[in-house]
Amino acid sequence: MNLKELSSLLGLSQTTVSRALNGYPEVSEKTRARVIQAAEAHAYSPNTRAQGLATGHSKCIGHVISVSDSAEMVNPIFGDFMAGAGETYSAHGYDMMVTRVGAQDEADTYRNLKARGAVDGIVVHAPRRNDSRMELLDKIGLPYVVHGRSTGVTTPYSWLDVNNTRAFSEATSHLVGLGHKRIALINGQETMDFAIRRRSGYESSLRFAGLTIDPALMSTGEMTEAYGYNQANTMLDLDTPPTAFLVASIICAAGIRRALDERGLRVGRDVSIVTFDDCLSYFANGGDRPVFTAWQSSVREAGATLAEMLIDRIRAPRAPHDTKLWEAAFVEGTSTGPAPSKD
Amino acid sequence: MNLKELSSLLGLSQTTVSRALNGYPEVSEKTRARVIQAAEAHAYSPNTRAQGLATGHSKCIGHVISVSDSAEMVNPIFGDFMAGAGETYSAHGYDMMVTRVGAQDEADTYRNLKARGAVDGIVVHAPRRNDSRMELLDKIGLPYVVHGRSTGVTTPYSWLDVNNTRAFSEATSHLVGLGHKRIALINGQETMDFAIRRRSGYESSLRFAGLTIDPALMSTGEMTEAYGYNQANTMLDLDTPPTAFLVASIICAAGIRRALDERGLRVGRDVSIVTFDDCLSYFANGGDRPVFTAWQSSVREAGATLAEMLIDRIRAPRAPHDTKLWEAAFVEGTSTGPAPSKD
DNA sequence: GCGACATTCCAAAGCGCTTTGACAAATGTG
DNA sequence: CACATTTGTCAAAGCGCTTTGGAATGTCGC
The missing domain is CATH 3.40.50.2300 (Response regulator)
Structure with missing residues (x-):
């Protein structure tokens, strides 16, 4: 069913039918109603490509x-x-x-x-x-x-x-406030702007707290579960391992949790985790008491x-x-x- | 830049230019080369909508x-x-x-x-x-x-x-072979066909092994991390809790692992998990020794x-x-x- | 030198829609 | 009742492309 057929069916011109359907004022309400009804009855929808060609935009x-x-x-x-x-x-x-x-x-x-x-x-x-x-x-x-x-x-x-800078700065301060001095940053790829901002928020808070910025406690990479797991293991093997992790994504944080669990470290007691949380529908961090302390934004x-x-x-x-x-x-x-x- | 402009630029008809670009044989190779070069030089790409309208398909x-x-x-x-x-x-x-x-x-x-x-x-x-x-x-x-x-x-x-039926049947048999008798199924939504097949594979293997099919050990729902966590907790609170979980997705399995870790149960020793794994890029289950025993398909x-x-x-x-x-x-x-x- | 046959190109129609400009019919005005 | 104005409708052009059915041009054998 196309415009031509529909209009001949109605005994109207294509112009009128088109205008009726597109809500133009030049057509009487009576005709419009008739047209709309017929369009629905015949399941007419204008051809996207033809419409786009005529109007000049693709919608x-x-x-x-x-x-x-x-x-x-x-x-x-x-x-x-x-x-x-x-x-x-x-x-x-x-x-x-x-x-x-x-x-x-x-x-x-x-x-x-x-x-x-x-x-x-x-x-x-x-x-x-x-x-x-x-x-x-x-x-x-x-x-x-x-x-x-x-x-x-x-x-x-x-x-x-x-506001990534602020989220990561506050998250760092929060950990500092809890007495953490060795805080690791498990960041996303630092070619990404958001990751750079996150790092800068983290660093500024460390600096403010008078803590040293240790490159061994900072990592950057694609935010997979395995990446979190691997980074956590590497850092926990350091002579002075971190007591807290600041993480760029909840998927990553899950990997870190796995590393901790495997080592028999208790999350939230032996080692703390703060993560950024994008509120993914399949990985919700909610409920009365969320799993992860987090800065979240949907x-x-x-x-x-x-x-x-x-x-x-x-x-x-x-x-x-x-x-x-x-x-x-x-x-x-x-x-x-x-x-x-x-x- | 459109076909009309390009062809007048080349001193050719639209037909010839169109044919040259679309690889029709009616145009000499010399002309074709000239056309292609000009098209590239002027970054010409045929308008999708016009092309679609003329050909009748949208690509x-x-x-x-x-x-x-x-x-x-x-x-x-x-x-x-x-x-x-x-x-x-x-x-x-x-x-x-x-x-x-x-x-x-x-x-x-x-x-x-x-x-x-x-x-x-x-x-x-x-x-x-x-x-x-x-x-x-x-x-x-x-x-x-x-x-x-x-x-x-x-x-x-x-x-x-x-082959979901087979994967879940074999997975069940594998667990049975390890001596498990209380095997839970954390399934996807059983309005979905794949979930029905998975359940049937699971049930047939249990039946074959002479084990009872316990509705209390079967659940169905949307495969989120929280769902896995909640179901695991519910089932572990039973009088006779499961010793193994068969899980429909790795995200879900992560939730189950969390429940186990929280209870101080060691995965793979106290409680076993077998999961289906879709090989998600951000949740890879690989390496020398994968985290989860799994049936996987990309x-x-x-x-x-x-x-x-x-x-x-x-x-x-x-x-x-x-x-x-x-x-x-x-x-x-x-x-x-x-x-x-x-x- | 001429018909036969490829080869190479083109003008024009058509895809299904919107929109311009024109025109009847209906309505209002003096 | 003549005229101006509004209202409702339409025919036709155009959007940028493909494709049909020719029409030139070139090549060849005789």
């Missing part, structure tokens, strides 16, 4: 997922982010397109998406320091919003970020909000940029306690 | 993600599956569209996707018993492949599934293969259906051991 949002070359890691927050964004998109009649790409073809992918007119806008994921994507997207004129920020990029852009809500921001941006590409800095929430779980006294 | 694959109404769970395998499928799609010039939908609007979503001509085919995720989607898709004529199978659906369809590879199958299907919609039953691989980890002797 589709792109998400480019860079899969790192080294490890073939898929970011575990991906699903929840998409779920949040997807809800917003469908509410506004947008489709969602996902493109997987190796890091080196990144720029080409963006250019291609624009040239083909495949999407009206995109969400930039996992910004790096001095990320070149914003400049590229500005140049080619593809609207975008950024999930996170990029230190070093001076031209304005729209973003939503969690990646799903971030997805929904960024989607909203992007749609606004597509509607008004010249509007001033919108930026949102969300504060993570602190929840105290069972994974922290006073530093064990040395005997 | 786009749909993935409909049903988000359960109860819990707002996003399946943790989603990201890895997409990564696998995405690779195949881009290799074949297909885009990937993701639609998030609540369970009740499911049928409408499929119909709409077809009516709008938004996708050329779709992947059916998480089939239920007597799943109605295959019949619907056959009726509306939208090519599809199924990730899993649906008991009760008699019309043929293309699918790829892991969901990422499943994604890549299903994508391939779907593309074939789109090319030849009347071809006989392709079905693939993959056997999961057994890996022995540290999470299993002989049943503790009663004293």
Whole structure:
């Protein structure tokens, strides 16, 4: 069923039917009702491609997922982010397109998406320091919003970020307040801007507390369970092992917990853990007494909000940029306690 | 830059340029080379929508993600599956569209996707018993492949599934062989076909071993970490608690491990765990000695293969259906051991 | 030198929609 | 009742591509 058929069925012109369905005022309410009813009866939905060709926009949002070359890691927050964004998109009649790409073809992918007119806008994921994507997207004129920020990029852009510096600074202070002096940082990949901010929050709090910053207690890598496990083991084997771990993701924290359990160390008594928590739906850290003491911020809500921001941006590409800095929430779980006294 | 501009730039007709780029033989190699070079120089990519309108297909694959109404769970395998499928799609010039939908609007979503001509085919995720989607898709004529199978659906369809029955039957036998008599099943939602098969594999092995099937040792639910934790705690509080857990996902298994650790029970000695493992990139169960004894099958590879199958299907919609039953691989980890002797 | 046959290219139609500009019909105004 | 205005509708153009059905041009054998 297409417009032509539907309109001849109704004895109306394509123009009138199209206008009736798209809510234009030039058509009488009586006709409109008749058209809408017929459209529903025949399950008519305008052909997306034809509509897009005629209007000049695709009503589709792109998400480019860079899969790192080294490890073939898929970011575990991906699903929840998409779920949040997807809800917003469908509410506004947008489709969602996902493109997987190796890091080196990144720029080409963006250019291609624009040239083909495949999407009206995109969400930039996992910004790096001095990320070149914003400049590229500005140049080619593809609207975008950024999930996170990029230190070093001076031209304005729209973003939503969690206050990572503060979360990690406060988390460190919290541990310091509990008497911990050897606090390890199990960070994400420090090519990522958020990881750099997290480290800087951690370092500034250590410095403030007059504690030394020990490179042996800092690690950076892809936030898998195994990475947490391995790093914890390495650090616990040090001559002066850490008494607390500050961790970039709950998946990682699970790995650290495993290492501790295996060594017979009691989490929250022998060794403390504070983690950042993206509120993943399959790894909830909630309840009366959450497992992990954590700074949390829902990646799903971030997805929904960024989607909203992007749609606004597509509607008004010249509007001033919108930026949102969300504060993570602190929840105290069972994974922290006073530093064990040395005997 | 569009076809019209490019062709006038080259002093050729649109026909010739189009044919040159699409590899038709009616154009001399000399001209073709010239055209291709110009196209690259001007970063020309045909407009997707126009191309789709003219050819009648969208070169786009749909993935409909049903988000359960109860819990707002996003399946943790989603990201890895997409990564696998995405690779195949881009290799074949297909885009990937993701639609998030609540369970009740499911049928409408499929119909709409077809009516709008938004996708050329779709992947059916998480089939239920007597799943109605295959019949619907056959009726509306939208090519599809199924990730899993649906008991009760008699019309043929293309699918790829892991031999869940066998994996869970063997896993149970393995535990029985180690002397376990009280083996718990922490299953996924038993509205899902795969969960039903897993249970049946488990039950048949118990029956074969002459062990009683105790409903108190079987649970079904969404496979989150917290679910595993809660179920383990409930069952360990029974008068005659299980000595082994058979688990549907590694995320769940992590929750069970947490419950055990918390109770001071040693995994693999006091209580055994066997889990199904989808080889999630952020929760790898590998190395010399894997953490969990597991039956594993890569969901990422499943994604890549299903994508391939779907593309074939789109090319030849009347071809006989392709079905693939993959056997999961057994890996022995540290999470299993002989049943503790009663004293 | 001429018909036969490839080879190489093109004009134009068509995909299904939106939108412009025009035109009847209905309504209001003096 | 003549005229201006609004209302409701339509035919046709255009979005950027593919593809059909020719039409030139070149090559060859006789």
